[in-house]
Amino acid sequence: xxxxxxxYTLNRSRHGMLYWxxxxxxxxxxxxxxxTLPMLLWRVIAPNRREKVRTKTVGVCQKCGYTRRR
Numbered sequence: 001x002x003x004x005x006x007x008y009t010l011n012r013s014r015h016g017m018l019y020w021x022x023x024x025x026x027x028x029x030x031x032x033x034x035x036t037l038p039m040l041l042w043r044v045i046a047p048n049r050r051e052k053v054r055t056k057t058v059g060v061c062q063k064c065g066y067t068r069r070r
Contacts, residue, residue, distance in 0.1 A: 015024060032039060059068045 060066070
């Protein structure tokens, strides 16, 4: 069995469909209209927290391709 590092991404969405149907369709345009400069600064300065890259070590069998966690 050969061990190797495997990377994968975790996508975290902030809001679901219910949020956008009830609140998001009017809140975000109003925030951009009245708070344009602070929101632009926030987008530039704040880190992107939607994706996280994780690394895990998995064992891969050379004969059959079976994988298992270490």
